[in-house]
Amino acid sequence: MPDETSDIYCAYAPFYDGSGQIRFAILFAHYLLGDILPRHPVAGRRALDLACGTGTLALILADAGWLVVGVDRSPAMIAIAGNRAQSVDTAVRPHFIEADMRWLWREMPHTTDEATETLRRGSFDLVTCTYDSLNYMLTEEDLAACFSTAAEALAPEGLFVADMNTRHFLEHDWGEVEIIERPGFIQVNRSRFDPATNCSTMRLIGFVGDDHSGYERFEEIHIERAYPPETVAMLIGAAGLSVEAVYDCFTTQPIGERTQRIAWIARKR
Known part of the structure; x- marks a missing residue:
């Protein structure tokens, strides 16, 4: 489905990591594994990384023993992620699929390869969506669609972890x-x-x-686009998730007027 984001991360993809963007994924991985999951534990180790980009977060989770599926709508980014998965030795091999996170369950390719077989509704213990990805959703309808995708992916008591830039x-x-x-x-x-x-x-x-x-x-x-926290919380709840915590990102402190980035933690009850 064409939209305002259809032409981004194409020419830029080969230079994305080299321009320094990879640092955010590494930092968020440490935040997720070191701070968020100890406070908000999950039962298993199956993760879905929405808008996975070049796959850094997915690869770090895979090396920590998680079975990970990464999804991104950019063919160029997914190609890089897939090549990295083949060349980097991780504890578990991650899978990468080209798809739009808003319409994941309706756009799934009709194939029986290992990657798509791994992507099943209601089977993930953790869903992530990081590094401004949700800010690229320019309407509330698109943002709600992403939350619905996450909710459908999660098993009962599964956790959704995302970040968003503030206004x-x-x-x-x-x-x-x-x-x-x-x-x-x-x-x-x-x-x-x-x-x-x-x-x-x-x-x-x-x-x-x-x-x-x-x-x-x-x-x-x-x-x-920046969204008021009240709007984000309402859309997360409407998708069937329960907000468990709202942090000033990279800390476990509450948000304030000058918070730059919010970490949203929500659970499927």
Whole structure:
């Protein structure tokens, strides 16, 4: 289903980890395994990672002994995740599937391979959705669809863990201009927040090459929307999940007016 997110993470995918984005997944994995799950335990070790990107979080969970399925709608990101799964030795081999997390259960490919056989409704002890992924849902209907996907995936007493940027972060703390330089790659981000829509629009321009042979240019537009916590809690509840905790992300402290990112913890009762 085409929408505003259909053309992002295509040209950028090969440079995603190298531009420093991989650090968030590593940090969140430590937060999940070290802080969240000890406080909010689950019975088993089956995990579904929605909007998995290049698969870093899924691979870390797999190395910790979890049976993991990663889902992402970007063919380029899923290809990288799949290649990494083949080249990295983990305790359990993760599976990666190209699919839209909003419509996962209606868009599942009609195949019998091991990956799709592993993806079953009501079979997961943990569902994750991290690194702004839910902020890319620009309507309440799309956000609700993601929560419904998570609820359908979870076994009874299973846990949903997600993060979302706050309006305070998008409006005040996300810089207007950012430049990232790596060998053979330059990235320029320009962001603008619209208070009327609660949306931040980032124009990402990348240059790939070198000073001798020249550079190729690509461009992507990334739009994130901030939602009031009350709206998010209402939509999570409507999906059949019970909010168990709301944390200032990467801590176990309550959120405040200047919280940049919220960690949502919800359980399927």
